[in-house]
Amino acid sequence: MRTGNEPATARSPLRLRFWLSMWGLVWAAAGTVLFSLAGRPGWAAACGVVAVLAAVDVAVVARHIHQGPHYQPGRDIPPYEPPHR
Template identity: 70%
Template sequence: MRTGSEPRTARSALRARLWLCLWGLVWSVFGTAAFALAGRPGWAAACGVLWLVVTVDLASVLRHIRQGPHYQPGPDVPPYRPPEQRGR
């Protein structure tokens, strides 16, 4: 149910995605290097593709974080009315 305070109290998962991207970046770089040194080019290529995907996701997350908060309705915008309870 909406209370009308969501724009002020909403939280974003961008920071969590940032840390997960960094964790994935570290492991994909490590996996690419380790498999390349071990002579496993197929697995090294798979980790390299994952490295590329993680890097693109990290760039997207950083872009969204840098954009900052978007439009938030002011106090003059009334909150939604709660849905009416049926059966009461």
């Protein structure tokens, strides 16, 4: 919802979130493999859960980036007034 006080140059943080999720996915996958090789199944499972969560986040963010920008009204459209109660 547009409130009218957004900066004119506001940008989406999706690309930063994508790369941070990729970083987490790489480290969690490496942790899963290394803890499995070290015989620590609990830590390997914990890293595996984090890796799955990071992979889901990467997929969601990639989908949002692929959708592209959504329609935003221009400067000539006044902001929405909040409901007065």
